[in-house]
Amino acid sequence: ERLADIGRQLRRAAEQMRRAQQSGNPAEAAARRLQAAEQLEAARRQLQANQRALDQQALERLRQRASTLIERQREIVKQVDALRGGKTSDDQQRRLSRKRQLERRKESLAEQVEALEQDIEATVRRLGRERQSARERLREAIQMIRRNRLPDKIRQGNRLLENEWYEQAGQREREIEEDLRDVARALQTAPGDAIxxxxxxxxxxxxxxxxxxxxxxxxxxxxxxxxxxxxxxxxRPDRHHEEQQPPSPTRRRRSQARADRPSGAPAPSNRPLPGDEPLRPFSDRESEIFPAPGGRPEIKxxxxxxxxxxxxxxxxxxxxxxxxxxxxxxxxxxxxxxxxxxxxxxxxxxxxxxxxxxxxxxxxxxxxxxxxxxxxxxxxxxxxxLVDETSVPQVYRKLVEEYYRRLAKRNRRGTH
Known part of the structure; x- marks a missing residue:
């Protein structure tokens, strides 16, 4: 519709120029040339407004796509966390199926990030020189994708999943989510007419x-x-296992000592006999020396x-x-x-x-x-x-701000 209006204005301007050339009256010719110039200027302004609207729509689409990528990455983070645990064969089978599905989603996400980078570049080329600030912010978003090698980083996460290093995979996926948020913030701060x-x-x-x-x-x-x-x-000792096992030499010695102890004699010390000390978990240093079974890194x-x-x-x-x-x-x-x-x-x-x-x-x-x-x-x-802040008188804006300041102070006092 806007382009149709611009076309009509250009046709009217051309008609005024033609009449000005045909007019034998200098004053009438000057007036028609002035009308043609005004119509051309109006058409130029409408073209600029139309281009700004198109640029704004392009920015909005880029922002929306970045937000969608963040949401998809958040789902990937949740799915990676869900892969931890499960030790039965059925659990292992389901986990393998979920892992394959997750790898496909990550590949799709990497392709979408690559497409987003290309579309941001195309938008930068389309933006006019008067939108230099927006172009700079879009270039920053491109550099964030390239500097962090986001598509490669997303694909590399599949290797961690393949090796079942789920703790490291979860941390890597959270880093990817943060990288995508940085890209989205750069797109959000690109100046626009409405946002x-x-x-x-x-x-x-x-x-x-x-x-x-x-x-x-x-x-x-x-x-x-x-x-x-x-x-x-x-x-914790395994009670059932102890009942199935014959008594150890240490336990036999203790039982014999209790049987041989005269009535009324003091009980012996509870200090463990040699070979009777309980097992203890690895120390910090031992946890580093002796990794988890299967060689997979674990938090120790x-x-x-x-x-x-x-x-x-x-x-x-x-x-x-x-x-x-x-x-x-x-x-x-x-x-x-x-x-x-x-x-x-x-x-x-x-x-x-x-x-x-x-x-x-x-x-x-x-x-x-x-x-x-x-x-x-x-x-x-x-x-x-909400209403446009500029439509509210200054005195009322001050009253509203004071109200919210007092409300915030009252809420803080209520939390203590």
Whole structure:
């Protein structure tokens, strides 16, 4: 429809130019030339507006595709996590089928990332010089894909799955998800006529950081619980097995000692006899020397690795604090303090410390995630119908801002 309007204006301008040439009256000719020039200028403006609309639609399509890729990668992360466990033959068969399906999905995702890179390049070439800022942001997105070698990185994850290194595969898939989010952020910040980076985008980024931090801490909590359970099972004797086995020499000596002990004599010390010491789990160093059966890497009691992971989570919380600024500052500062107070030694041995990780960090993070999600929904119009801020008088905007400041302070007091 716009192109049809532009065509009509160009035809009218051409007709005015023809009449101006045929007119013998200089004043009439000048007037018709002026009308033709005005119609040409109107057509030029409409062409520019039409091109801006097309550019905006192209940017929107790129952003939507990047968001779709992120969602598909999130599903891949969940499926990789689900592959862990399962020890019966039926479980193994189902896991093999899921693994093959997952490998096909990852190959499809790699191809889609390659196609996205090509389409971003084509969009850069189509954008005019007046959209230089948008072109630069799109080039940044292209460089992120190339610098991280995203398609190759996605395909390489299949090798980890093939070797059943699921812990490493899960971490690699989360890195890919973060790389895709970086690409999406570059596309989101490419200037457009209708969409720009604002508070909604900032809250969405913060929501992703909160969710990722909570997911990583939940993964750590799960691994620590599994390790504690394994250590407990390794140290627990098999009662049924003991009943089937003949008594050991040590047990026979103890039984004989009890039978020979006179009535009223003091019981002997509970100190274990030689050869009667219980089995103990590997130490940190032994865990590095003796890998898991089959040679597959597993998370062991390596405190240095735990310290590195806790430091990374602390840095993630600091980045979240910077992202949100003064919003939710008290809650995030409290989370940062609790992260620093975690004892990496007790996390390997003390069930209460492991439980504290969930109660004082993961649960509050999930509550914060819910609150930020609610803010995003309200700001994007799903919770409240918003109006153009410029249409609201300044005095009312100040009253609304003061209301929300007081409401935020009251909510923070209620959490203490």
């Amino acid at each position: 720009a980076r604002n508070d909604i985008e900032r809250l969405r980024d913060a929501l992703h950081r909160i969710r990722r931090l909570a997911d990583d801490l939940e993964s750590l909590h799960r691994r620590l619980r599994e390790q504690a359970q394994r250590r407990q099972e390794e140290g 009691g390596d405190r240095r690795q735990l310290r590195r992971e806790l430091r990374q989570r602390w840095r993630d919380a600091q980045a979240l604090r910077r992202e949100l600024g003064d919003e939710f500052a008290d809650e995030i500062d409290a989370l940062i303090r609790r992260l620093r107070q975690l004892d990496d030694r007790r996390l390997f041995t003390d069930p209460e410390e492991i439980a504290r990780l969930k109660q004082q960090l993961i649960d509050p993070l999930r509550q914060l995630e819910h609150e930020v999600m609610r803010r995003v929904e309200m700001a994007s119009g799903r919770g409240l119908m």
